Amino acid sequence: MLTGSSGLDCSKYHFPSIEPMKKATMKNKNRLERIIAASIVAASLSLAISLFVYFRPFTFKEAAEWSQSLYQEAESRLSQIRNQVNILATSRQKAAAKPQSVPFGTPSSPVYQEHLPSSDEEIPFLTPSTDLGEISDLNTNTSDYSYFEDNIYMVMLDTALGPMLYYNQGDARWSSYLYGGTDPIGSYGCGPTAVAMVVNSFTPSTVTPVEIADWAAANGYFVQGSGSSHSLIPDGLSAFGLSVESVPDRTPENVRNILKEGRLLVALMGRGSLTKVGHFIVITNYCDNGNVHIADPNSLPNSTVEWDLQQLMDELKGSYDSGGPLWSLGILKDSER
Numbered sequence: 001m002l003t004g005s006s007g008l009d010c011s012k013y014h015f016p017s018i019e020p021m022k023k024a025t026m027k028n029k030n031r032l033e034r035i036i037a038a039s040i041v042a043a044s045l046s047l048a049i050s051l052f053v054y055f056r057p058f059t060f061k062e063a064a065e066w067s068q069s070l071y072q073e074a075e076s077r078l079s080q081i082r083n084q085v086n087i088l089a090t091s092r093q094k095a096a097a098k099p100q101s102v103p104f105g106t107p108s109s110p111v112y113q114e115h116l117p118s119s120d121e122e123i124p125f126l127t128p129s130t131d132l133g134e135i136s137d138l139n140t141n142t143s144d145y146s147y148f149e150d151n152i153y154m155v156m157l158d159t160a161l162g163p164m165l166y167y168n169q170g171d172a173r174w175s176s177y178l179y180g181g182t183d184p185i186g187s188y189g190c191g192p193t194a195v196a197m198v199v200n201s202f203t204p205s206t207v208t209p210v211e212i213a214d215w216a217a218a219n220g221y222f223v224q225g226s227g228s229s230h231s232l233i234p235d236g237l238s239a240f241g242l243s244v245e246s247v248p249d250r251t252p253e254n255v256r257n258i259l260k261e262g263r264l265l266v267a268l269m270g271r272g273s274l275t276k277v278g279h280f281i282v283i284t285n286y287c288d289n290g291n292v293h294i295a296d297p298n299s300l301p302n303s304t305v306e307w308d309l310q311q312l313m314d315e316l317k318g319s320y321d322s323g324g325p326l327w328s329l330g331i332l333k334d335s336e337r
Contacts, residue, residue, distance in 0.1 A: 123165065125156045126304060128293060133305040151175070157295055157303065159284035160259045161330065164201040167209055169193040169297045179213045180222035191228030192216055193297035194266060194280040199240045202331055212236065231322035233266050233280065243330045246323030250316065252290070252309040258328045259286040267294075268325035270317025278317050 151172035157164045169175065175186030185192065192212035200207050216222050221232040234244045247258065247265065258265060265283040282295040284303075291306035316325040 123154055123156050125158060125163070126166065126300075128158070129304045129306070131305045132291065133302055133307045153300065155300070157284055157293075159264055159282075159293075159295075160262050160286070161202055161264050164197055164284065164295065166295060166300065166303065167193050167197045167200070167297065168300060169209060171209075174208060174210045174213075177210050177213065179227075180217040180224060182224055183222075183227070185209050185213055188225075188227040189213055190280045190297045191221075191232050194282055194295070195232065195236045197282060197295055197297070198237060198242065198264065198266075198329060203240050203242060205240055207240075215239075227278070228280075229322070230268060230320055230324045233268075233327050234323055237266075237327075237329050241332060243332045245328050247326040247328050250313050250326050252313060255283070255292070255309060255313070255326075256286050256290070259283070259292070261330075263328045263330040266327045266329065267312065268317045268320055269312075269315055270319075270325065283312070 151170060153166060153168045153171050155166050157166050169189040170186045174189075175184060177185050177189075179185050179189050179192065183189075189209055193209040195216075196207050196209045196212040199205055199212065213222075216228055216232050216236065219235075221229050221236065223229055234246070237244045247254070255265065267281050267283055269279045269281060280297065282297075283292050284295050285293045286309075287293070287306055289306075290309065292309050292312070293305075294303060294307055294312075296302035313326075
């Protein structure tokens with residue numbers, strides 16, 4: 001037992017430990033430091049804003065304009081993010097989904113059904129001309145929508161692969177149909193129209209540019225404001241059972257040989273005298289004089305005259321992908337099916 005000089009018994013008194021007291025003191029000190037730091041920051045910010053407003057005071061109009069500017073900037077950034085997300089999602093969907101090759105059957109559009117030929121009615125063949133086409137006429141900015149009465153095209157073309165029903169993107173049956181839900185076929189549908197001509201004539205699938213446009217949009221080949229990606233040609237034609245090959249040798253001699261073998265060619269024409277953007281055409285047949293015939297989805301008159309093959313090859317699009325700008329196509333052999 002401890003005793004003091006006064007004889008006081010200290011053992012019955014409890015003295016708190018010094019360590020908890022130290023920790024509590026440090027905790028309070030830290031809290032106080034944080035409060036002081038926050039107060040300094042708040043005071044500094046308030047002072048900075050006050051000085052800025054004092055030397056550059058805002059009117060209500062300026063404040064509103066400044067707020068509107070901030071809102072527009074935020075909306076622009078958000079829109080960019082949305083676009084990037086949509087592009088990424090489309091790319092992933094395209095990579096994950098294989099193109100469907102299921103025939104669509106006869107289109108059910110009333111205007112299409114109304115103008116179908118009867119079973120005993122033959123669609124006339126187009127009479128070709130020996131005139132030489134002017135390269136400046138092959139332009140997507142001018143379409144001969146009024147070539148036929150009511151803008152309904154019903155004519156057959158003679159090709160190296162056999163008879164082919166001609167489609168025009170300006171046809172009244174689908175010219176205003178929105179490709180991808182936004183862009184009319186009449187202005188942006190040369191790709192689906194070219195593919196539809198070939199698929200409809202040389203496969204069991206009965207399709208129009210409408211069905212091919214829907215298929216292209218569903219499988220990621222639609223490009224808003226531009227038309228179709230280059231890959232629509234090889235992927236779309238092969239999905240419907242046709243043989244498609246890239247043509248790296250684009251000399252007139254090789255192209256003529258391909259046509260003589262009974263194959264057609266899809267050409268992506270480039271920026272220049274032909275078109276301001278890009279335009280798909282089908283090279284359908286060769287002539288004894290070395291020229292060729294084409295099926296231009298944008299112009300029936302262009303599909304009646306002869307074309308200088310070298311000039312067409314010179315006007316192919318310079319920037320391309322997916323095996324472009326020239327593909328040959330044919331019917332698969334039994335061993336390839």
